[in-house]
Amino acid sequence: MTSQDASQRAKFTIPKTAYGLIAILVLLVVASVTTPSFARVDNIFVVIRAASLTGIVAIGMSYITISGNLFALSASALGALLAVLFALLTAAFGFAAGLVLTLGLAVFCGLAQSLAISLIGNPIITTLAFGTVFRGLAALFSGNSILRIESEAALWLGTARPLGIPTQSWAFIIAALLSWFVIRHFKIGREIVLCGANPKAAVASGLRVGLVTAIACAALSIGVAIMAIMTVSQFSQAKADLFMGYDFDYIAAVLVGGIALRGGKGTPLQAALGAVLIALLQNFMLLHGLSAGVRMTIVGLLVIASISLFHILQGRGR
Amino acid sequence: MLRMSGIVKSYGPTRVLEDVDLAVEAGEVMALMGENGAGKSTLVKILAGIEPADGGTISIDGATVSIRSPGHAQAAGIGYVAQELSIVESLSVAENVFLGDETLGFFRSAASLARRAKPYLARVGLDHIDPLSLAEEHSVAERQLVEIARLLSRKARIAILDEPTAALSETEIVRVKAAVRTLAAEGCAIIYVTHRMPEVFDLTQKVTVLRNGKSFPAVETAGLSIGDLIEAMLGRQLGQMFPPRAAHAGEEILRLDACRASGLKAPVSLSLRRGEILALAGQVGSGAGAVLRMLAGVTPIQSGSVTLEGSAYAPSGIAGSIARKVLYCSDDRKRDGIFAVRSVPENLSAPALSAVSRFGLLSPALEGEHVTRIARQFGLGERFLGRLAGNLSGGNQQKVALGKWIGLDPKILLVEEPTRGVDVGARSEIYNNLRNLADEGLSIIFASSDTQEVLGLADRIASFFHGELVRICNADDVTAESLTRDVTRASEAA
Numbered sequence: 024m025t026s027q028d029a030s031q032r033a034k035f036t037i038p039k040t041a042y043g044l045i046a047i048l049v050l051l052v053v054a055s056v057t058t059p060s061f062a063r064v065d066n067i068f069v070v071i072r073a074a075s076l077t078g079i080v081a082i083g084m085s086y087i088t089i090s091g092n093l094f095a096l097s098a099s100a101l102g103a104l105l106a107v108l109f110a111l112l113t114a115a116f117g118f119a120a121g122l123v124l125t126l127g128l129a130v131f132c133g134l135a136q137s138l139a140i141s142l143i144g145n146p147i148i149t150t151l152a153f154g155t156v157f158r159g160l161a162a163l164f165s166g167n168s169i170l171r172i173e174s175e176a177a178l179w180l181g182t183a184r185p186l187g188i189p190t191q192s193w194a195f196i197i198a199a200l201l202s203w204f205v206i207r208h209f210k211i212g213r214e215i216v217l218c219g220a221n222p223k224a225a226v227a228s229g230l231r232v233g234l235v236t237a238i239a240c241a242a243l244s245i246g247v248a249i250m251a252i253m254t255v256s257q258f259s260q261a262k263a264d265l266f267m268g269y270d271f272d273y274i275a276a277v278l279v280g281g282i283a284l285r286g287g288k289g290t291p292l293q294a295a296l297g298a299v300l301i302a303l304l305q306n307f308m309l310l311h312g313l314s315a316g317v318r319m320t321i322v323g324l325l326v327i328a329s330i331s332l333f334h335i336l337q338g339r340g341r
Numbered sequence: 342m343l344r345m346s347g348i349v350k351s352y353g354p355t356r357v358l359e360d361v362d363l364a365v366e367a368g369e370v371m372a373l374m375g376e377n378g379a380g381k382s383t384l385v386k387i388l389a390g391i392e393p394a395d396g397g398t399i400s401i402d403g404a405t406v407s408i409r410s411p412g413h414a415q416a417a418g419i420g421y422v423a424q425e426l427s428i429v430e431s432l433s434v435a436e437n438v439f440l441g442d443e444t445l446g447f448f449r450s451a452a453s454l455a456r457r458a459k460p461y462l463a464r465v466g467l468d469h470i471d472p473l474s475l476a477e478e479h480s481v482a483e484r485q486l487v488e489i490a491r492l493l494s495r496k497a498r499i500a501i502l503d504e505p506t507a508a509l510s511e512t513e514i515v516r517v518k519a520a521v522r523t524l525a526a527e528g529c530a531i532i533y534v535t536h537r538m539p540e541v542f543d544l545t546q547k548v549t550v551l552r553n554g555k556s557f558p559a560v561e562t563a564g565l566s567i568g569d570l571i572e573a574m575l576g577r578q579l580g581q582m583f584p585p586r587a588a589h590a591g592e593e594i595l596r597l598d599a600c601r602a603s604g605l606k607a608p609v610s611l612s613l614r615r616g617e618i619l620a621l622a623g624q625v626g627s628g629a630g631a632v633l634r635m636l637a638g639v640t641p642i643q644s645g646s647v648t649l650e651g652s653a654y655a656p657s658g659i660a661g662s663i664a665r666k667v668l669y670c671s672d673d674r675k676r677d678g679i680f681a682v683r684s685v686p687e688n689l690s691a692p693a694l695s696a697v698s699r700f701g702l703l704s705p706a707l708e709g710e711h712v713t714r715i716a717r718q719f720g721l722g723e724r725f726l727g728r729l730a731g732n733l734s735g736g737n738q739q740k741v742a743l744g745k746w747i748g749l750d751p752k753i754l755l756v757e758e759p760t761r762g763v764d765v766g767a768r769s770e771i772y773n774n775l776r777n778l779a780d781e782g783l784s785i786i787f788a789s790s791d792t793q794e795v796l797g798l799a800d801r802i803a804s805f806f807h808g809e810l811v812r813i814c815n816a817d818d819v820t821a822e823s824l825t826r827d828v829t830r831a832s833e834a835a
Contacts, residue, residue: 209703210702213694213703217680224678
């Protein structure tokens with residue numbers, strides 16, 4: 024094999040984002056043909072809504088992955104803590120103050136984690152421990168009871184449909200585009216990508232690796248805060264065991280979207296597409312009456328298959 | 342006994358071995374010599390089953406063998422001691438001797454293992470150590486000897502030793518040489534990769550020289566002079582690839598006074614002028630690279646003082662040296678020189694992101710201009726700009742690793758091994774680029790183990806051996822032979 028063959032082939036490489044889109048289209052067509060109830064407008068809304076909140080967190084998670092810090096395992100627990108705090112703050116100071124303070128606390132939690140990651144050097148272990156702390160604090164602050172809020176503004180945020188589209192989905196779409204723009208066109212976005220691509224070269228080039236980890240952790244925390252605030256607003260209540268067991272869903276969206284595990288490759292849009300793809304698949308399986316166990320197994324297998332596929336494609340591209 | 346013929350190997354577009362022949366007889370020690378990047382390590386890795394060959398045949402005792410994995414190599418009686426030792430520090434010496442030996446079975450008592458290890462250890466001169474002691478308690482030289490004992494225990498018929506003495510002191514080298522003689526006396530055919538002249542003349546019967554991926558017919562060591570050997574290694578064809586030296590150097594820009602740092606055994610004093618290219622010549626571990634790492638802020642200045650443009654210079658970390666416009670390219674571009682999974686333009690603008698953005702937003706126009714300027718200056722063609730840096734040839738990767746600094750208007754460029762793993766054509770371009778930059782007023786210090794490069798590129802040469810500065814000369818007063826003598830301690834072999 025000569026070098027010319029290699030470069031010829033490289034020219035025909037399909038962009039990674041396209042794989043996610045192709046998979047979504049294939050699934051849409053198959054599902055519409057085989058399942059009449061799938062293509063109905065209200066069902067599509069169900070899918071988009073289901074994908075939205077997970078998708079917003081997955082977009083935040085993609086910052087962690089792209090920056091070379093693998094994954095944070097504290098997202099669901101942080102969500103519970105922020106949900107409890109938002110409910111308490113809204114009850115005490117009103118909706119607007121609750122919103123702002125919750126976002127501020129989210130950033131603080133992100134920065135605390137990034138500091139520990141920079142010191143310890145292992146994001147998995149660090150965020151696993153932080154997750155336990157967050158879940159514990161959520162139980163502590165909520166007194167293990169259900170907290171209720173009464174706020175018109177919150178209810179609007181949780182249930183309104185401007186232009187017929189749920190607020191959650193608006194937030195999802197805006198978050199996806201904004202995150203993509205930051206990664207693609209902001210100086211800090213480029214720094215995130217480069218630090219993930221090769222942290223040693225990043226240090227040698229004078230890039231701010233510590234700052235990059237901080238921004239990535241803060242981005243995830245803001246995503247989690249949006250999920251928490253929207254969920255509490257929708258149901259007007261919060262409790263400490265919210266989002267329990269959701270961490271794999273966020274990570275699965277990032278992986279199915281084809282973002283490289285080792286960092287430095289991919290865009291938040293891929294994570295968003297991954298979330299949509301998983302939600303579509305879940306809904307399709309649900310309509311076919313597959314049991315929860317079967318659905319879980321299939322989603323797990325999909326993650327394994329997509330990691331393997333991207334691994335093989337990457338190996339061939341080299 | 343062992344015959345390798347017509348071995349061919351490429352890494353991507355870079356051909357590292359073309360039509361290499363090598364033959365070793367039983368009981369013979371064969372030196373495998375050549376400059377860095379000549380293909381020595383690749384050749385022995387093919388024999389050890391670590392890298393697959395693209396073509397050629399390997400035969401042992403006249404029978405062709407196929408070696409596609411380290412397991413095949415072991416089954417064929419080939420033992421390999423790599424540059425990076427494969428000693429498990431948390432296991433005992435005896436367990437290390439029999440590491441991976443499946444004939445012993447699952448159940449073996451520590452005592453019986455120790456008893457069986459004893460004779461092998463004795464033959465490599467380690468009879469005084471306790472086989473049950475942990476490997477981590479022993480020196481690098483002793484671990485090296487344990488590896489040789491492992492070859493003995495496996496009854497290896499062909500042994501490959503890849504620079505076994507690179508990290509050892511003179512007294513330790515004596516012990517390794519004795520162990521190698523023992524191995525040869527048992528009828529083992531030995532391929533001995535080294536850079537050190539004294540060992541070649543002391544230990545080996547034949548020498549095979551590799552140059553730019555091609556082999557020369559083996560010659561008897563006894564009938565060889567150091568001059569012949571150096572000439573075979575360096576060749577003469579590279580003479581045309583170097584640009585003319587600087588007509589005149591400017592005022593002094595950097596001065597080191599009695600500086601010590603990790604990797605240096607004696608204080609180093611030297612100076613650098615504006616527009617000058619200074620070479621630090623020396624093999625791995627000579628201290629040449631240590632001086633660069635100290636100036637780059639990678640390792641701290643332990644004592645002594647450095648003056649940059651009249652004011653004290655003591656960088657705290659890489660960011661500190663970058664802030665003073667002292668920029669550093671390490672010898673391992675894959676590790677910290679390039680972002681392999683990112684495109685060439687993104688690599689070239691990486692250190693200069695502030696310069697190519699406005700209000701925190703990247704400006705495609707500014708970045709494009711920046712990248713085009715570097716690419717033009719470093720001869721990186723348009724067609725490379727769309728590629729990932731990791732998919733470029735070694736030469737173009739090195740242009741990216743060096744070129745990314747140019748946008749920062751450096752005062753001093755520190756380059757470790759500027760053309761390691763770079764093909765001949767790209768080398769010449771890189772030399773010309775560096776000289777052009779120097780002519781524009783940039784001062785360059787490079788560390789290199791490549792004699793030809795040191796002689797061809799530098800205005801002045803500081804030679805290093807074993808952590809000490811040997812001497813500083815004008816390049817005009819140095820010959821390939823005198824330099825090679827300085828950096829290999831050839832005087833001890835003569």
